[in-house]
Amino acid sequence: MFKDLCYAISGIDDLINAQGKGEEVSIENNSILNTYCPSYIPSEGGQCIGHSAALISAFIGLLKIFENHDVDASEKDKLTQYAILWLSYKLKKYMKMEDGISDIYENIKHNNNKI
Numbered sequence: 781m782f783k784d785l786c787y788a789i790s791g792i793d794d795l796i797n798a799q800g801k802g803e804e805v806s807i808e809n810n811s812i813l814n815t816y817c818p819s820y821i822p823s824e825g826g827q828c829i830g831h832s833a834a835l836i837s838a839f840i841g842l843l844k845i846f847e848n849h850d851v852d853a854s855e856k857d858k859l860t861q862y863a864i865l866w867l868s869y870k871l872k873k874y875m876k877m878e879d880g881i882s883d884i885y886e887n888i889k890h891n892n893n894k895i
Contacts, residue, residue, distance in 0.1 A: 784849065785859060785862055788842060788845045788846070789842070789862070789866055792838045792841060792842055792866075795812055795813055795838065796813070796834055796835070796838055796870075812841070813828050813834050813837045813838060813841070814827050814828055814837065815837065815841065816836065816837040816840040816841060817829075817833050817834070817836075817837045835867065835870055835871070838870075839863060839866075839867045842863040842866065843860065843863055846859035846860060846863060
């Protein structure tokens with residue numbers, strides 16, 4: 781389980797590819813991350829605009845990976861806790877906490893039916 785967990789988190793980290801310069805963070809556009817991002821143009825897929833959108837998309841992606849993992853409920857709970865720890869780490873690393881928590885919360889509420 782832990783080897784798969786490390787690969788999943790490492791893969792998501794590679795997708796985010798954040799480059800920080802001072803307080804600015806830029807993220808490469810990535811179709812996998814865009815899966816759980818809002819759709820700004822009708823009939824087109826989602827597009828992550830900004831770090832909070834990419835983070836929430838990656839977080840939901842991790843939850844989906846763990847949901848499909850063939851383990852019992854207590855192991856899935858542990859995997860979910862690891863995903864929450866990863867999200868917390870990324871928030872503290874790249875964002876001022878007051879500048880993004882509400883965005884992330886709103887995105888989680890919006891994407892709740894996708895989880």
